Every structure is written in C-alpha cells, then in structure tokens.
Amino acid sequence: MKLFGLTGGSGAEKAALLVAVVPELTALGLSVSVTKLINHAFDIDRPGKDSFLHREAGATEVLVLSRHRWALMHERRGGAGSDLSALLARMSPVDLVIALGFHDNPHAKLEIEDDQEAEPRWRTDPSIVALVSRTPPDATDRSKPAPQRLAFDDAPAIAQFIAERAEPVLP
Numbered sequence: 743m744k745l746f747g748l749t750g751g752s753g754a755e756k757a758a759l760l761v762a763v764v765p766e767l768t769a770l771g772l773s774v775s776v777t778k779l780i781n782h783a784f785d786i787d788r789p790g791k792d793s794f795l796h797r798e799a800g801a802t803e804v805l806v807l808s809r810h811r812w813a814l815m816h817e818r819r820g821g822a823g824s825d826l827s828a829l830l831a832r833m834s835p836v837d838l839v840i841a842l843g844f845h846d847n848p849h850a851k852l853e854i855e856d857d858q859e860a861e862p863r864w865r866t867d868p869s870i871v872a873l874v875s876r877t878p879p880d881a882t883d884r885s886k887p888a889p890q891r892l893a894f895d896d897a898p899a900i901a902q903f904i905a906e907r908a909e910p911v912l913p
C-alpha cells in the first residue's frame with residue numbers, strides 16, 4: 743500500500759480535485775481509498791437510531807452494514823491523537839491511500855494553492871512536493887523557490903504525478 747497527501751486551506755477545493763483525480767487513478771489500474779482528518783466534530787449516524795444509541799451508551803465501536811456498504815464507527819473518548827499509521831493499518835489493503843489533512847505527517851503531499859490561506863505551507867513543509875494551482879506563479883516572490891506546479895484542471899497529470907510519487911506505507 744502506498745500513501746500520498748493533499749493539503750490546502752478550507753476553501754481550496756480539495757474534495758473537488760479528489761473527485762476529478764480518483765477516476766484518473768483508477769483508470770491507471772490503481773485501487774484507491776481516502777482518509778480525511780477533520781478539525782471539527784462530525785457524525786455519520788443519526789440520533790435515535792440503534793447504532794447511535796449504542797455509541798451514546800458507551801460502546802467503543804459500532805459496525806453497521808447493509809447489502810450496499812458497511813461503516814465502522816469508533817469513539818475516540820479522551821481525544822486520542824491522530825496516528826495515521828495506526829488508522830491505515832485498520833483499512834483494507836489498496837494500492838493507494840490519499841490522505842487529506844494530516845499536515846504533521848511526513849508523507850509526500852500536494853498543496854492546493856488557496857488565495858485565502860495566510861501563508862502557504864510549502865514554504866515551511868518539506869513534505870510538500872508540488873503545488874496545484876489555478877493561476878500562474880507569482881514571479882515577484884523570490885523568498886523561496888516554489889515546488890513544481892500542476893494545473894488544477896489537469897486531473898490526468900495530477901493523477902500521474904501522485905501515482906509516481908506515492909510512498910510505501912511503513913509498518
């Protein structure tokens with residue numbers, strides 16, 4: 743299994759890029775999964791449903807399934823850290839996992855440039871190996887040479903770049 747990351751501000755359209763790139767990766771013959779670190783509370787369950795009540799009652803994990811899909815909900819009581827390696831070990835094996843967020847993890851990442859972002863991460867994060875941009879680079883900014891740029895609307899090129907640069911997941 744290999745790993746590659748996407749990072750960018752909340753308005754950077756990471757989801758839109760991923761929706762375009764995942765079909766390109768699968769067209770290259772890769773099986774793909776996605777993991778996303780969210781900085782706010784969320785719930786995939788609904789209040790009043792049995793599975794919700796089981797978690798509310800104190801169950802650590804609740805697995806729900808239908809003939810269409812299954813989901814494992816794990817309660818992180820006490821706010822344990824975000825150990826990406828431990829999470830990947832719980833996932834079914836695939837060729838490639840795309841990790842959204844997980845900024846502090848040292849795996850290779852693309853940063854989606856965002857005009858709203860106060861300071862681009864690539865200036866201080868050596869794990870960012872390229873930028874995805876909607877605009878040409880600013881030729882006046884010479885504080886640090888920017889990494890390679892890929893066009894936001896060129897999903898095939900982005901997919902090829904990710905496929906070539908993804909790193910093996912280490913146990």
